[in-house]
Structure formats: structure tokens, C-alpha cells
Amino acid sequence: MDITGYAYIVGGGSGIGKDTALAFAKEGAAGVAISDINLDAANEAMKEAKAVATNPNFRELSLHVDVTNEDSVDVGTRQVVDLFGRIDYCLISAGIGIPGAKCTSEVDAGLFKRIMDVNVTGSFLVTKSVGNVMKSQTPTPTSIVKKERAVTRGTIVHMGSSASYTAGPGRCPYVVSKHAVLGLSRVAAIDLVKYGVRVNCLCPGWVETPLIEDKKVGLVNAVKNLAPLGRLALTEETADAVLYLCSPRSSYVNGCGLVMDGGTTVLEPTKASIGYANHDFPIAGLRRVQRNITTFDKEGKSVFLSADGGDHQHVMGDKQAIQMIMYSTRETPVNLNGDVDVEKAAEKRPPVFYPNGTVLRMIDFAPDVEGPMHRVMALVYGVILEGIFELTLDSGEKKILREGDIIVQRAAAHKWKNITGNGTMPGRMLYMLLDIEDYYFNENKVEGYMGALAKEHENEGRVPSK
Numbered sequence: 389m390d391i392t393g394y395a396y397i398v399g400g401g402s403g404i405g406k407d408t409a410l411a412f413a414k415e416g417a418a419g420v421a422i423s424d425i426n427l428d429a430a431n432e433a434m435k436e437a438k439a440v441a442t443n444p445n446f447r448e449l450s451l452h453v454d455v456t457n458e459d460s461v462d463v464g465t466r467q468v469v470d471l472f473g474r475i476d477y478c479l480i481s482a483g484i485g486i487p488g489a490k491c492t493s494e495v496d497a498g499l500f501k502r503i504m505d506v507n508v509t510g511s512f513l514v515t516k517s518v519g520n521v522m523k524s525q526t527p528t529p530t531s532i533v534k535k536e537r538a539v540t541r542g543t544i545v546h547m548g549s550s551a552s553y554t555a556g557p558g559r560c561p562y563v564v565s566k567h568a569v570l571g572l573s574r575v576a577a578i579d580l581v582k583y584g585v586r587v588n589c590l591c592p593g594w595v596e597t598p599l600i601e602d603k604k605v606g607l608v609n610a611v612k613n614l615a616p617l618g619r620l621a622l623t624e625e626t627a628d629a630v631l632y633l634c635s636p637r638s639s640y641v642n643g644c645g646l647v648m649d650g651g652t653t654v655l656e657p658t659k660a661s662i663g664y665a666n667h668d669f670p671i672a673g674l675r676r677v678q679r680n681i682t683t684f685d686k687e688g689k690s691v692f693l694s695a696d697g698g699d700h701q702h703v704m705g706d707k708q709a710i711q712m713i714m715y716s717t718r719e720t721p722v723n724l725n726g727d728v729d730v731e732k733a734a735e736k737r738p739p740v741f742y743p744n745g746t747v748l749r750m751i752d753f754a755p756d757v758e759g760p761m762h763r764v765m766a767l768v769y770g771v772i773l774e775g776i777f778e779l780t781l782d783s784g785e786k787k788i789l790r791e792g793d794i795i796v797q798r799a800a801a802h803k804w805k806n807i808t809g810n811g812t813m814p815g816r817m818l819y820m821l822l823d824i825e826d827y828y829f830n831e832n833k834v835e836g837y838m839g840a841l842a843k844e845h846e847n848e849g850r851v852p853s854k
């Protein structure tokens with residue numbers, strides 16, 4: 389790729405930065421400098437880079453830099469220039485993620501400032517410091533023949549994210565910081581181009597690095613379902629993209645936010661829901677819940693009998709939802725003697741509801757799923773456990789229900805739509821269904837109907853038509 393100059397990787401002790409440093413060394417760079425707030429990690433990464441370097445005169449430097457501190461950034465840049473004489477390629481990969489999702493109104497202001505400090509101010513300080521070096525250094529000749537293409541004094545690559553373009557719920561500080569990094573990259577690209585310095589922003593979706601380690605299990609499942617490529621990106625793939633943006637092959641690419649997310653952000657949310665529920669309960673992206681059932685010990689004291697995730701898991705629709713039965717009783721009052729009720733509950737999947745009994749049903753909905761209009765002739769207590777749902781009644785009345793909101797449906801004809809994250813995220817509801825007496829409207833008996841849901845309950849014994 390015509391990588392012959394000196395690379396400076398900021399935040400190169402781990403993840404994307406580290407593997408990009410290795411790729412520069414492999415591709416023939418004259419030298420690689422790796423800085424990081426974690427000097428040990430930078431030293432270790434440097435050892436690996438040295439081991440794969442292919443340039444016979446390969447030069448190396450690892451150093452401590454805290455990108456939030458201007459002096460530290462400037463001292464680091466000077467050290468690199470003192471050794472290499474110039475900086476041809478700079479990747480600013482120092483960055484931090486957020487510990488967990490939180491509604492914007494609940495985000496800790498200290499955390500918000502810290503993310504801005506590292507991701508935004510850090511990227512700015514390095515751009516300023518390295519930009520000043522690049523704009524005054526001699527242009528490098530490259531092997532590309534056309535002289536208009538060959539003139540470059542240096543290239544800078546920022547680390548944006550698909551979150552530079554999209555906004556996921558609960559990710560306020562990260563999304564804001566990555567929008568800002570893209571803005572920084574664009575304005576720096578316009579400012580520095582007159583000096584022969586190109587600036588671009590790489591915007592990956594989820595990449596397999598330590599940054600996402602704590603979220604990895606849920607993420608792998610969610611990304612498998614959401615990303616058309618069906619997996620997380622590899623750091624060697626982000627490294628390839630950085631090398632392209634740094635090489636003269638991308639000589640006409642400037643101020644670009646290069647989205648590399650396997651096609652996720654261009655996917656329509658409705659398409660994302662089809663086939664989403666092709667895994668075990670819970671649906672990808674939702675918490676695994678624990679069902680705890682009690683019994684009595686020999687002294688009549690209450691003890692836990694079992695703990696599991698529920699029974700009779702059943703994928704619904706076009707793999708767009710999964711139901712799990714948390715408990716059911718075939719009669720009221722319930723006979724607890726000898727734990728017969730526990731056996732009965734485990735024995736078979738209950739119908740929509742049991743005449744004279746109870747059914748506690750949990751349903752995980754894929755993103756953007758809208759169920760059909762239907763009426764169950766039962767009293768239904770519904771609780772939103774995760775996400776945001778739109779409930780529409782047959783009169784046309786609508787309500788938005790959020791986590792913790794409760795609906796008491798008295799044989800209502802209704803339909804649900806999962807609108808969590810504007811149709812990009814899964815949601816979860818819990819329903820308790822209780823039998824009712826026949827109900828008459830204007831002396832006509834009101835009947836239940838299940839619409840497209842009927843086929844979901846075909847093999848469950850009695851479907852209610854009282």
C-alpha cells in the first residue's frame with residue numbers, strides 16, 4: 389500500500405491502536421511510535437510490532453502520553469519527531485467507552501465530562517500538536533506516478549464510530565463524543581488540506597477489543613442478529629482501513645467519515661427484526677432473568693425449590709419474539725400439596741389462559757415488531773419490563789408505555805408495537821392472565837380473537853372462545 393514513512397499511534401497499547409501499529413510495522417513503515425496512558429501496554433505492543441516489522445531499518449519508540457493533558461501530548465509529539473524527524477501517519481485511537489446504558493436525564497455529569505475529555509479534547513490536542521508538525525515538514529515522494537496524487541505532508545486518522553452518525557438509547561456521553569470527533573475530523577480536514585495534510589475519521593461498528601469486553605456476551609448475540617455481516621469487526625480489519633486512509637491510495641479522500649459496520653447502519657429497522665429471535669431465551673440484547681420457586685422444608689420453613697429461566701420457551705412469528713412461561717396454574721385455589729402445582733406447571737405449555745387458572749407469560753420482542761390486533765377474553769395484567777411499547781386499542785386510542793408502566797386490560801382488543809430505541813432495540817413484557825366470566829356488550833356475548841397470533845397457540849389445548 390506504499391506505506392514507507394513513520395507512523396505515530398496514540399492510544400496504541402490496546403485494541404484497534406495496537407493492531408494498527410502492528411499492521412504499519414508489517415506493511416513496511418520506516419518506524420512506529422506507540423503512546424498510551426498505560427506505558428506498560430505501549431511497551432508490550434511495541435515488542436510485538438518490532439517482531440513483525442519488515443523494514444530492515446525499522447525504528448521504534450514507546451512512550452507515555454495522557455491525551456487529556458496538553459503538555460503531555462506536546463512532549464510526546466516532540467519525542468517522536470526528535471527520533472524520526474517527522475510524522476507521516478497519525479492514528480488517534482485513545483478513547484474510552486461508557487460503563488453501562490443510562491437515560492440522558494440520569495447520566496452523571498462527571499462521567500460525561502470525562503468521556504468528552506478523553507475522546508474529544510484528547511483527539512483535538514493530538515490533532516493540534518501533530519498537525520503543527522505535519523504542516524511544516526517536507527512533502528514525501530511516493531511511488532504513485534501522477535504528481536498531483538503524490539504530494540502529501542502527512543495524514544491523520546481519528547477514531548469515530550457508527551455512533552458518529554447514529555444515536556442508540558442510553559449512550560449519551562459516548563454518542564455525543566463520537567459525533568464531536570467526526571466534527572473535529574471534518575473541520576481539521578478543511579483547515580489542514582492547504583498544507584498537504586489529509587484528515588479522515590474511521591467510524592466502525594462494534595469491534596472485538598477490550599473496550600467492549602464487559603458487554604461482549606450480549607453484544608455478540610445482538611450483532612449476530614443486527615449486522616448483515618453477522619459478526620463483530622476484527623481489529624485487523626480496522627487496521628486495514630486506517631492503512632488505506634494513510635496511504636497515497638486514498639489521495640483524494642479527505643474529511644471523510646468512513647463507516648465500516650458490516651452494513652448495520654443502512655439496514656432498515658424492520659428488516660432487523662426478522663429472524664432476530666433465532667436464539668435461546670432471552671432474545672439478544674435483553675437480560676437473562678432468574679425465576680425462583682419456593683417450597684417447604686421438613687420443618688415447614690420456606691426454602692427455594694429451584695431457580696431457572698422459566699419453561700416452555702417458544703419462538704413466535706417470523707422469529708420476531710420469544711415467549712417464556714414463568715408459571716401457570718390450571719385452577720384457583722391452587723393445590724400446593726406435594727408440589728403438584730409445580731409438576732403441573734412444568735408438564736405442558738399452557739394455552740393463552742387457563743379457565744379458572746393463571747398464566748404468567750414473559751415475551752421478548754425483536755426491534756420494531758408490531759403484533760396483530762387481537763382480543764383475549766381474560767383479565768390481563770401487563771408490565772413493561774424493558775424498553776418502550778406503543779399500545780393501540782381497537783378504538784384507535786394509543787398510549788406509550790415505558791419500563792415499569794402497567795396496563796390492566798379487561799378483555800381489550802389491542803395490539804402492541806415495540807418502539808424501543810426508535811425501533812432498533814428489543815423490548816420485554818410480562819403478562820399475567822386471569823379467567824373472566826362471559827362478557828356481554830349490548831346483550832351480545834363478546835368473543836375473543838387472536839388474528840395472526842392464533843397459530844402460535846394452536847397446540848396448546850384450549851384457545852379461548854368462551
Ligand SMILES: NC(=O)c1ccc[n+]([C@@H]2O[C@H](COP(=O)([O-])OP(=O)(O)OC[C@H]3O[C@@H](n4cnc5c(N)ncnc54)[C@H](O)[C@@H]3O)[C@@H](O)[C@H]2O)c1
Nearest residue numbers: 399401402403404425454455482483547549594595597599
Ligand atoms: N471497540 C469498538 O467496538 C469500537 C467501535 C467504534 C469505535 N471505537 C473507538 O476506537 C478507539 C479505540 O478503541 P479500542 O476498542 O481499541 O479500545 P481499547 O480500550 O482496546 O484501547 C484504547 C486505548 O486508549 C488508551 N487510553 C485511554 N485513555 C487514554 C488517555 N487519556 N491517554 C492516552 N491513552 C489513553 C487505553 O489505555 C487503551 O490502550 C476508541 O476511540 C473507541 O471509542 C471502538
